[in-house]
Amino acid sequence: MTDKPDETPNPGPKPAAEPSGVDLARVALRAAKEQARARGAAAEQKKQARRGGLRSGARADGRDPQPLGAAINRLITERGWETPAAVGGVMGRWPQIVGDDLAKHCVPQKYDEEARILTVQCDSTTWATQLRLLAPQLVARLNQDLGHGTVKLIKVHGPQGPARRFGPLRAPGSTGPGDTYG
Secondary structure (H helix, E strand, C coil): CCCCCCCCCCCCCCCCCCCCHHHHHHHHHHHHHHHHHHHHHHHHHHHHHHHCCCCCCCCCCCCCCCCHHHHHHHHHHHHCCHHHHHHHHHHHCHHHHHCHHHHHHEEEEEEECCCCEEEEEECCHHHHHHHHHHHHHHHHHHHHHHCCCCCCEEEEECCCCCCCCCCCCCCCCCCCCCCCCC
16 A cells, blocks of 8 residues: 555636626625615715704804814815915826826926916926926916916926036135126
């Protein structure tokens, strides 16, 4: 007698069986329960809205609990942050607005709310030139998303040059080759 295990060929993975009637019924039941929960939650929200939402006392006042989204929206409105918040959202969605290729090489730096100027930094002069050529279409697209007149101009900066180093032939206090005697 040998202790060899019985060698039978591996039949391989079993093909996925078509869902039977019982499985289909379970799936349909699960979908119906989720829809019912969603309808119930929507009805509860409508009921709370009619009653004035959650309250801390007999009458609604400023101390009542509010949903986080409503509290943030109220804060943004009270402080007048609508435009900066919208522009911040655009900066977060920059790749979707300008495309992946341009977003890899050009990054929005800041937005001047008073002058309505968006400043963009590019990593090469080639991409800076490309963005300058696309600026009118980009301003139109941004104003379409944010509202008319939100962005009037896109200021494009190319790559930063190396820092000026002090050398043996540089006069103290000099600003470099642009320094004049007058």
